[in-house]
Amino acid sequence: MRRIVRVHVRRSPIAVENLVSFARLVPVGWDDRARAAYGEVAGAARIPGRVVRVDRISCVVAAPDGERIARFVDLPAVGDWVALAEDPDDEQLVIAAIAPRWSALTRHDADRERVQVLAANVDVVMISAPGDRPSAARVERETVLGWESGAQPLVIVTKADVAAPGYVEELRARLVGVEVIETSAVSGLGVDAVEAALAPCRTAVMLGPSGAGKSTLINALLGEDRLATGAVRDDDRRGRHTTSSRELVVIPTGGVLIDTPGVRTLGLGSVEDGLDAAFADVVAIAAQCRFGDCAHHGEPGCAVEAAVASGELDSTRLENYRHLEAEIVGDGRVVDHVAAKAKREEDKRIQRQARSDRSGR
Ligand SMILES: Nc1nc2c(ncn2[C@@H]2O[C@H](COP(=O)(O)OP(=O)(O)O)[C@@H](O)[C@H]2O)c(=O)[nH]1
Ligand SMILES: [Mg+2]
Ligand SMILES: [Zn+2]
Numbered sequence: 001m002r003r004i005v006r007v008h009v010r011r012s013p014i015a016v017e018n019l020v021s022f023a024r025l026v027p028v029g030w031d032d033r034a035r036a037a038y039g040e041v042a043g044a045a046r047i048p049g050r051v052v053r054v055d056r057i058s059c060v061v062a063a064p065d066g067e068r069i070a071r072f073v074d075l076p077a078v079g080d081w082v083a084l085a086e087d088p089d090d091e092q093l094v095i096a097a098i099a100p101r102w103s104a105l106t107r108h109d110a111d112r113e114r115v116q117v118l119a120a121n122v123d124v125v126m127i128s129a130p131g132d133r134p135s136a137a138r139v140e141r142e143t144v145l146g147w148e149s150g151a152q153p154l155v156i157v158t159k160a161d162v163a164a165p166g167y168v169e170e171l172r173a174r175l176v177g178v179e180v181i182e183t184s185a186v187s188g189l190g191v192d193a194v195e196a197a198l199a200p201c202r203t204a205v206m207l208g209p210s211g212a213g214k215s216t217l218i219n220a221l222l223g224e225d226r227l228a229t230g231a232v233r234d235d236d237r238r239g240r241h242t243t244s245s246r247e248l249v250v251i252p253t254g255g256v257l258i259d260t261p262g263v264r265t266l267g268l269g270s271v272e273d274g275l276d277a278a279f280a281d282v283v284a285i286a287a288q289c290r291f292g293d294c295a296h297h298g299e300p301g302c303a304v305e306a307a308v309a310s311g312e313l314d315s316t317r318l319e320n321y322r323h324l325e326a327e328i329v330g331d332g333r334v335v336d337h338v339a340a341k342a343k344r345e346e347d348k349r350i351q352r353q354a355r356s357d358r359s360g361r
Contacts, residue, residue: 022048027250028062029121031201033102037081037121041097046083049093051076051120052248061093062248068093077104077117078246078258079203103150105205108269115269118246119205119258122151124197126257128208128217129155129171131163131182136174137320140278142207143178144324145266148274153178154197154204158213160184174317176281185216195221198255203248205258207266218259221251227259268327275328279321285313296322 022030028050038048049061049068054076061070063084070084070093081099086092105119125146129139139155146153155175157168161184171180181197183190194217198204206214215227226249248258276283282304286294290301296318298305307313 022064024064024066025050025062026201027256028052028248029201029203029256034081034099034121034201037099037102038083041083041099043083043096046085046096049082049084049095050248051078051080051082051095053246054078059095061095063093070095074098077101077120078248079120079122079205081121105145105149105151105207106269107145108267110267118207118260119149119203121203122149122205122258123202124204125149125151125153126194126197126204126206126208127153127155128206128212128214129157129167130209130212131157131159131167133209133212134164134167134170136170136316137323138209139171140175140317140320141268141324142266143175143278144268144271144274145207146178146274147277148271151205153278155180156190156194156208156217157182158185158208158217160189161186174314176279177277183217185213185220188220191217191220195251195253198251198253198257200254202255203258204255206260208260210261214259218249218257221253221257222249223252268324271328275321275324279317282313282318282321 025034025048030048030050034048034050042048047064049063049070051059052062052067053060058069058071059076061068061082061084063070068084070082071087072095074095076082076095076098080101082095083097083099084093085096087094101117101120103120103122104117105122105125106115106117109116125142127139127142127146129135143153143155155171155178157163157171157180160168160182163182168180168182181190181193183194185191198221206218208214213229215229219225219227219229227247246258246260248256250256285303285307286296288303289296289299290303291299294302294304296302296304304313304318308315308318
């Protein structure tokens with residue numbers, strides 16, 4: 001006998017109301033994923049919002065009734081979905097809770113010994129690489145942070161009109177699993193490709209050194225000079241502000257973009273997964289090394305050094321991998337070449353001993 005299970009579809013009046021009143025959150029990314037994240041921290045008398053900018057003691061949030069200033073207890077990050085509550089004392093909004101993040105771009109701040117969240121809930125980490133200041137090593141380093149965030153890194157070579165010849169090709173040949181887009185705010189080249197990477201309800205964060213052309217590119221996407229560009233100016237024209245803090249902006253063709261001021265030091269922190277993803281080719285080759293703990297420093301049967309010798313692996317890429325690996329702080333993955341060498345010599349001594357024991361028997 002078949003049992004019929006009745007499913008009660010509850011038509012909650014609140015849900016219907018939400019569809020209407022939360023419409024203004026859609027441009028900042030209010031989709032099923034955001035709804036689910038908010039659902040984890042939603043409570044009676046709370047409303048959803050997304051953090052647009054964080055200042056010292058307050059932040060700007062996109063709320064169902066537009067942009068509002070909210071106070072916070074726990075420091076939120078730009079891009080966070082939050083549960084907002086009215087503070088009955090002073091009629092201000094307060095961030096009652098921060099929703100769980102599905103991705104977070106972080107940097108390790110060595111000075112203050114903390115991990116700083118640069119942007120939360122991002123889908124794409126756009127790494128702007130100024131074409132006139134080529135540095136594959138810097139881009140590679142930023143792809144490590146990009147992968148580590150849980151989002152997809154995307155390299156955007158800016159200022160193609162004045163770019164060093166061969167830079168784009170070098171990046172395409174060297175990076176693994178990362179698309180490289182060429183753009184110029186002067187000619188308009190590639191702006192459509194950046195737009196295409198930013199579908200509605202997708203969030204991107206723009207990384208890259210100061211002066212890379214990040215704000216100029218975002219203005220091109222916005223179709224207006226909203227963000228201040230170039231050197232620090234005296235004439236702080238109305239409607240403009242310098243990129244002194246991270247800010248989330250809505251792109252008219254869809255998606256949202258978080259602009260960052262050039263962060264001077266992008267400390268890596270514990271980014272083992274990001275490193276492995278950014279250097280998936282090196283990791284795959286290293287799996288072929290004779291010794292499991294091969295440090296790729298003169299060991300016999302080292303597949304990585306063989307790959308460099310044969311030209312399969314770029315030697316500067318390996319150099320940068322070693323450099324970044326050594327910088328990783330945290331869980332002891334930092335390679336101690338001296339200790340590794342001592343261990344290999346001890347292993348060899350044991351092997352020799354075993355051989356002579358056998359032959360002497
Ligand atoms: N030649 C050229 N200059 C650009 C381009 N994009 C930006 N710039 C210039 O680069 C400087 C820095 O740009 P800005 O957007 O402020 O860089 P940000 O610090 O990364 O936000 C400004 O003087 C821009 O005019 C470009 O595509 N081509
Ligand atoms: Mg800027
Ligand atoms: Zn090796």
